Amino acid sequence: MLFVIGHLGDYHVPRYEALARLAASRGDEVSLVEVFGRSGFYSFPQTRRASFFEQCHEQVTTLENDVSDSGGRWVSVFAQLTAIVRQIEPDVVVTLGYDTPYSLWLCFVRRFTRTFALIYMSDSKADDGARSSTKEWLKRLLVRRFDGALVAGERHRDYAEFLGIPRRRSRIGFDVIDVDQFSRRAAAARAAADEIRRVRGLPQRYVLCVSRFVGRKNVDVFIDAYARAGLANRQVALVLVGQGRDEHALRRLVSRLSVHFLDPLPNGEMPAVYGLADFAVLASEFDQWGLCINEAFAASRTAIVTHTCGVARELVMNDVNGYVIEPGNADVLAARMRTLALDDALREKLSARARLTVEQWKPSVFASNLMELADCVLDADQVVSRAEHE
Numbered sequence: 001m002l003f004v005i006g007h008l009g010d011y012h013v014p015r016y017e018a019l020a021r022l023a024a025s026r027g028d029e030v031s032l033v034e035v036f037g038r039s040g041f042y043s044f045p046q047t048r049r050a051s052f053f054e055q056c057h058e059q060v061t062t063l064e065n066d067v068s069d070s071g072g073r074w075v076s077v078f079a080q081l082t083a084i085v086r087q088i089e090p091d092v093v094v095t096l097g098y099d100t101p102y103s104l105w106l107c108f109v110r111r112f113t114r115t116f117a118l119i120y121m122s123d124s125k126a127d128d129g130a131r132s133s134t135k136e137w138l139k140r141l142l143v144r145r146f147d148g149a150l151v152a153g154e155r156h157r158d159y160a161e162f163l164g165i166p167r168r169r170s171r172i173g174f175d176v177i178d179v180d181q182f183s184r185r186a187a188a189a190r191a192a193a194d195e196i197r198r199v200r201g202l203p204q205r206y207v208l209c210v211s212r213f214v215g216r217k218n219v220d221v222f223i224d225a226y227a228r229a230g231l232a233n234r235q236v237a238l239v240l241v242g243q244g245r246d247e248h249a250l251r252r253l254v255s256r257l258s259v260h261f262l263d264p265l266p267n268g269e270m271p272a273v274y275g276l277a278d279f280a281v282l283a284s285e286f287d288q289w290g291l292c293i294n295e296a297f298a299a300s301r302t303a304i305v306t307h308t309c310g311v312a313r314e315l316v317m318n319d320v321n322g323y324v325i326e327p328g329n330a331d332v333l334a335a336r337m338r339t340l341a342l343d344d345a346l347r348e349k350l351s352a353r354a355r356l357t358v359e360q361w362k363p364s365v366f367a368s369n370l371m372e373l374a375d376c377v378l379d380a381d382q383v384v385s386r387a388e389h390e
Contacts (some may be wrong), residue, residue, distance in 0.1 A: 001030040001374060002090040002116075004081070004102060007069035008034045009041075010048035010267040011291065014178040017052070018363035022371055031059040031088055035077055035102050040070030044266045071101070078105045085109055085116075092117045092374045094150070098143050098163075107145045117377040118145070119370075121174050123152035123288040126159045127308055129216070140164050147377040150174050150370050152289045153314035169377055171369035175289040175310070176361045179298045183355070185268070186275030186299035196272045203237035203260065207337060208277035208301075210270070210292040211284070213244030218283040218306075218327060220246075223253055225283070225333035229341070232258040236341045241265065241273060274299035279340050279347060282309055285327050297321070297358035302350035304336050315361060321353035 001023065005012060016032060023030040039046060053060075063080045064073050081102060085093070093110075095103040098120040110116055120143075143149075143163040151160055152175040160170045189196050196202065207226065211217045219240065226238045237258040240250070251261065265273065274280065280296035280303040289310035296303045297315065305316050306327035318324040323336045340347045 001028065002033065002085065002088055002093045003030055004033045004035070004093060004095040004106065006035050006096055006100060006102070007037070007039050008032070008049055008052070009039055010046045011177065013048045013052045014181075014363040015176060015366045018367035019370060022364075022367040026371070028371075029059070031084075031090070032057070032061070033081065033084055034060070034062045035064065035081075036067045036069040036072075037062045037065035038068040040068035044264055047266050047268050074101055077102060081105060082109050082113070086113065089114065090116050091378060092119060094119045094121065094370065094374075096121050098122065098139075098146060098149075104142075107142075110145075117147045117374070119148040119150060119373060119377065120146050121150045122160070123156055123175050123310060124159055125152075125155045125288060125310060126162065127155075128286050128288055136163075148373050150366075150373055152310050155314070156310065169373070171373045172314075173361070173365040173369040175291055175294065176363055176366045177291060177294045177298060179294075179358050179362045182271050182274075182295060182298035183300070185271035189272035189275040193276055196276060200262070200273065201260065202239065202273070202276055203258070205235060205341075206237040206239045206260070206277055207231065207341065208239050208241070208274065208280045208296070209282070210241045210273075210280070210295070211282070213240075213242050213246040213250055215246065216285040217244075217287075218285050219250055220253060221328055221330050221333065222281055222283040223250065223257070223259065224330040225337055226259075227257055228330060228334035229338040231337065231341050234341060236278065239273070239277065241270075270295060271299055274301055277301055279303055279322075279351070281333070281337065282306065282311070283327065283333060284309055287311075293322075294358060294361060297354040300351050300355040302340065302347060302354045304333065304340070315357060316354075317357070321350050321357050 020030050063077050067073055093106055093116050095106055097103050140163050148169040149160040149165045150171055151157055153172050157170045161167050209222055211219055213219055239260045241262045274296050279301055282290045282293055282305045284306055286308040293303050293311045303322045305312050307324050308327050312324045316322040325332050
């Protein structure tokens with residue numbers, strides 16, 4: 001198996017490590033190609049990634065170390081990627097996305113060099129904003145060239161099926177985190193709560209939102225709901241972690257509220273912020289998934305999410321381990337926030353269930369489902385023929 005990704009960030013490292021361990025236990029070989037050595041998205045250090053590359057990995061290659069995954073040097077990338085495919089002669093190639101330049105190139109390489117099964121990874125779903133019928137038609141033409149898809153959840157499988165991937169050739173489990181490590185660090189933070197609060201400037205009690213500050217994330221709706229819930233009068237603050245073009249407008253909006261802004265932190269430092277919160281909120285108009293909720297659950301914290309977030313009804317079950325609400329409704333969000341903030345017993349019950357739920361969303365699930373999918377597409381009775389692709 002050849003695993004191709006634009007940039008191996010902190011979230012991807014435990015997924016790939018789990019895949020490599022499983023492959024070794026089966027007697028299979030897996031090689032990693034990282035296209036770009038720098039991240040164009042995260043401004044903070046990627047510590048898990050740095051630790052990974054400090055180790056000796058014989059089957060790991062970075063094509064362009066000094067270029068970010070925002071793109072560049074594509075001629076060189078394509079030439080190197082082609083050479084690696086010819087050298088390794090993989091049975092299966094797994095790539096991030098169906099429309100990234102390197103994924104498109106892999107489709108081209110397969111057509112004109114040698115046949116291999118091709119799987120894409122994605123967390124897109126049908127309700128991720130407005131869809132153009134023309135673009136969807138073009139996507140279907142493209143996606144038909146892939147043999148399978150590893151996606152986030154069942155709604156994402158529905159979308160992959162719409163795009164042309166039969167359901168038997170898709171699996172869930174793409175959006176997972178290192179639950180065990182996150183949980184341990186959150187528990188350690190609670191054991192040293194006073195010191196963590198002092199160092200980070202965190203209030204005694206707070207509701208947490210980890211998000212980019214852009215329109216579709218509905219952070220303004222979240223702030224409005226916080227004000228309507230009257231939680232500031234109950235000494236429950238609001239902590240916002242993120243950055244984005246709407247930050248100045250949001251700061252003006254909260255000038256009279258008990259709201260704390262934190263810049264994005266390295267992943268290794270986030271368990272403490274989650275672990276000391278009362279609960280988390282993801283109020284987006286839509287979100288492909290919402291890994292911040294995986295993190296909240298791993299830290300044993302319940303959450304409120306909108307039903308257009310990918311985690312809704314996949315990870316977050318309404319009235320079971322959290323709440324699922326309509327996007328844009330500040331009154332309903334305020335009511336749910338007030339309930340969780342004022343009912344300690346309910347909050348702890350939902351949080352305990354949240355921690356149990358996220359046990360099913362670990363890197364081992366990513367690895368086992370991806371390997372199962374690879375076996376499926378290589379099966380002579382399942383794999384799509386070359387003629388069907390072309």
